[in-house]
Amino acid sequence: MKKKIKLIGVMLAFVGLDMIANPQPAQAAHNGYRVKVLKNYYKDSSENTYHANLKSKAAIWSGKRYPSDTQRDFQKRLYKVSKLKGVTLFVQKKARVTHKNTKAIYYYVADRAAGHQGWVRPSALIKGVSPYGYQIIKEKWGNQMATFHAKNSKQNVYIWNWRHTKKRANLKNYPASNMRRKATVTLRHNKKQSTYYFVTMFPDGNTPIRKSVSGYVAASQVEAGHNMNYSQIEYTSIDQFTDSADYSNYIQNGKKQKLAREIVKLFPNSPVDLGLSRIAAYDYDSFNNTSDGDPNPISKTGYTDIKVFSSIQKWLYAHETASNATKLTEIKQLLDKEGYTASKRASLSGYKLGIQIVNNIKGYDGESDDANHWNGYVLVLGRPDNN
Structure with missing residues (x-):
């Protein structure tokens, strides 16, 4: 009996070692796709920065980025790669995908705002930042907190989304606004580079966070310090x-x-x-x-x-x-x-x-x-x- 117990213990130990060596076993999707993650990328860097090959006929497939996601791996085709002009994608995971009797490497990719994400073949991607549109080619977070306001409250100064395609706010319409900088980024457009700040804008100085607006503003159009247009401002903290x-x-x-x-x-x-x-x-x-x-x-x-x-x-x-x-x-x-x-x-x-x-x-x-x-x-x- 003792020998039998000992043998079972040895077998369990081998199973445990196998689980440690393979922490992410292949999982079967609902339609027969099996995904085995080979590598995770925890930061967006030049190593895992790509953009779409617009000549590719491939599609990006649905997938589970996080365990809590309800979307299943390879449940459906989401969008054609050829339609992603101006979108920079960051590889989040590299996996071996098995379907029927074929195996292939796939990348799980996502853009900066996770608006486009899913599984795609590496051949459908080109290394590096997209050459089209406004692209963030450098960013600095941490130790960036500071207060800013528009240099000229009577001029159009826009807060943009991250792709610089949608105006989220015009500071001209908020003469009492202050902005809290959270990051400094370098944007490239038509081969020219400009410095932008990622900010959260509070329209009248004491706006609750739910009424604030976040986005990117050109550094050349704002200046450090709190807004001093006091005739329009209801409250400014004494620490400002x-x-x-x-x-x-x-x-x-x-x-x-x-x-x-x-x-x-x-x-x-x-x-x-x-x-x-x-x-x-x-x-x-x-x-x-x-x-x-x-x-x-x-x-x-x-x-x-x-x-x-x-x-x-x-x-x-x-x-x-x-x-x-x-x-x-x-x-x-x-x-x-x-x-x-x-x-x-x-x-x-x-x-x-x-x-x-x-x-x-x-x-x-x-x-x-x-x-x-x-x-x-x-x-x-x-x-x-x-x-």
């Missing part, structure tokens, strides 16, 4: 501003900064300071909390004698829907109660103003993407260390 002058420009011209402008006038000799405003936003308010609601304070280095007007902040949060006139009247009264009368405010010397007013702006929930209203109210005074 470059300096105090930029932030003051936003407050003075922002589409939804009317209340902030009136508050700034109450402190005629205390100019708005971006550094102090960021401290106010992160250390003394909840609007800039992390997605799970936790505060994310920053260093107060560089500022002393910080005065927080918490009574004003508390009242504003309790009366978010009040009119700007009502809010301003109450702010003046609360300032007087705290000893900051109009005469004292006018006599202040060496103090800067830290402020962030997000006043009932239409926004969205950061997690659910549902529409809601944003409110954030904070006001502080502080003295820079160099004063």
Whole structure:
């Protein structure tokens, strides 16, 4: 009995070794095709870049790119290779296909957007990028995140699909838009090369992701930095501003900064300071909390004698829907109660103003993407260390 058990164990071991040596056995398709994958390509590179041989009479057949795909291998002919002018294809898998008594090598190919994909004979392909249309010949992902906007909001600046055949958006129609770059690519067209960015465009600065538009935009038509067309912009994150002058420009011209402008006038000799405003936003308010609601304070280095007007902040949060006139009247009264009368405010010397007013702006929930209203109210005074 022990010998029999030992023999069964040895046999199972050989079966296990065979499974390890052949991790992807041939699988029978519904119509008698057997596919044995010989090699997988995990990256798109020059090694596996091809385009269609337009003289070929071959077809691309349906296939399973991923195990979860419902499409069966060689279930039907999808399209003729001769119709794929301007399409660059990337080999995903190399396989030996057996059908009846014949064997042949096939490639599973897919274009960049997986719009064309399936099994095809290698003889129907030509090595390299397609010489027709706009072709991405070089791309760089990773460490590419940056904010961009149109150089000229009055000119036509298009965001294109990856083949440069369809306009997805015209930035001229979105004067308040910002774009987040995700990749830099080189496009070739008629033997000329141009740099493009793959971007996600947010139409008015605080658009939910479901209303954003992604695509390729010519690098020559955009410039780095956030959109400063503030009269058209409802909201810009305080982290986007470059300096105090930029932030003051936003407050003075922002589409939804009317209340902030009136508050700034109450402190005629205390100019708005971006550094102090960021401290106010992160250390003394909840609007800039992390997605799970936790505060994310920053260093107060560089500022002393910080005065927080918490009574004003508390009242504003309790009366978010009040009119700007009502809010301003109450702010003046609360300032007087705290000893900051109009005469004292006018006599202040060496103090800067830290402020962030997000006043009932239409926004969205950061997690659910549902529409809601944003409110954030904070006001502080502080003295820079160099004063």
